Amino acid sequence: AQSVTQLGSHVSVSEGALVLLRCNYSSSVPPYLFWYVQYPNQGLQLLLKYTSAATLVKGINGFEAEFKKSETSFHLTKPSAHMSDAAEYFCAVSRKSSNTGKLIFGQGTTLQVKP
Amino acid sequence: DTGVSQDPRHKITKRGQNVTFRCDPISEHNRLYWYRQTLGQGPEFLTYFQNEAQLEKSRLLSDRFSAERPKGSFSTLEIQRTEQGDSAMYLCASSFGGLAEYAGELFFGEGSRLTVL
Numbered sequence: 001a002q003s004v005t006q007l008g009s010h011v012s013v014s015e016g017a018l019v020l021l022r023c024n025y026s027s028s029v030p031p032y033l034f035w036y037v038q039y040p041n042q043g044l045q046l047l048l049k050y051t052s053a054a055t056l057v058k059g060i061n062g063f064e065a066e067f068k069k070s071e072t073s074f075h076l077t078k079p080s081a082h083m084s085d086a087a088e089y090f091c092a093v094s095r096k097s098s099n100t101g102k103l104i105f106g107q108g109t110t111l112q113v114k115p
Numbered sequence: 116d117t118g119v120s121q122d123p124r125h126k127i128t129k130r131g132q133n134v135t136f137r138c139d140p141i142s143e144h145n146r147l148y149w150y151r152q153t154l155g156q157g158p159e160f161l162t163y164f165q166n167e168a169q170l171e172k173s174r175l176l177s178d179r180f181s182a183e184r185p186k187g188s189f190s191t192l193e194i195q196r197t198e199q200g201d202s203a204m205y206l207c208a209s210s211f212g213g214l215a216e217y218a219g220e221l222f223f224g225e226g227s228r229l230t231v232l
Contacts, residue, residue: 009155032219043119043206043223044158051218090157094219100171101146101210101219105157 002027002093006106014114019063019078021109023091026072032094033074034103035065039087047089050074052096061085086113119224121207127230128197135193136227140209147190148221149182150206151175158206164190165212197231204228 007022025033035047048059055067061084065076074091088110092103120139128134140147146165150158161180162172166187176182179197184190194201205228208221 004157034219036223041225043225044208044221045223046220049219092157092219096218099213099218100163101212101217101221102148102160102163102171103158103219103221104160107155107157 002031002095002104004091004093004104004106006089006091006109008109009107010110010112012112012114013081015083016080019076019081019085019111021076021089021091021111023065023074023076023106024072025074025091025093027093027095029096030067030069032096033065033067034092034094035059035063035074035076036090036092036105037087038090038108044090047076081111081113083113083115086111119207119209119222121205121224121227123227124225125228125230127232129232130199131196133193133195134197134229135191136205136207136229138190138192138207138209138224140189140207141222142188144209144211144222145187146210146212147184148208148210149190149192150208152204152206152226153202161192194229197229199231202229202231 003026033050036044050067091106148163149161152158164184179195204226206226208223211217
C-alpha cells in the first residue's frame, strides 16, 4: 500500500529564509507525487507535481521539489520565504497504473513565516 | 469558471440526525471526488465518480454514508444517523479524468464543516 510521511507538523522560518518541507513516500513502484497548499479558509490547490519526467519540478510561487528515488523523498523548497507563504502544505501520492487520480495525502505541515 | 463550490459551508447537527452536502464541480470535469479531513490530518479519500458512475469507495465509507452524482454534474453526500465521530471537514474535488497529463490534478472546494453534537 502507498503511504506518505511528512516530517514535522509545524515548521517556522523567518521571512527571507529558506523553506524546506520534507516528504517521504512508500510505494512498490515510483508513483506520481504532488504538493498541495491550503491557505486559511480556502480549498487545497496544486503547487507542483512529479510524473516521471524531470526529477526537479518547479511549481507556482517560486516553490520547487526534487524527486529522489534512492531516498524515496520529494521535499519541497523555496529559497526565500514570504509572509504570504504561511499556509498548510500537503504531500500526496497517486498510483501511476490505476489512473483513478485518487490521492493519498500526508498529514500536512503548517508553515509559519515570522517577520 | 467559478471553481468547485460546496454547500453548506458549515453544518451543526445533533447526533442521530441526517445531513446532506452538495458539491458543484467545475463544469468541464468528468471526475468528482469526496474526501474527509479531520483536525491535524491530511484529507482521506472517501469515494469518486466518473460522470455518473461511482467507481470506488473507501472502507471509511460506512453504510451510513451514501454519495450520488445522478446526472454526472453535481454530487451529494448524505450521512445518516450522524455520530460525533463524523465531525470533520468534507471536501469535494473535481478533475479531468482519463488523461495522464492531468493525473492527480484535483481542484478542491472550500469544504463543508460538519459538527455533530
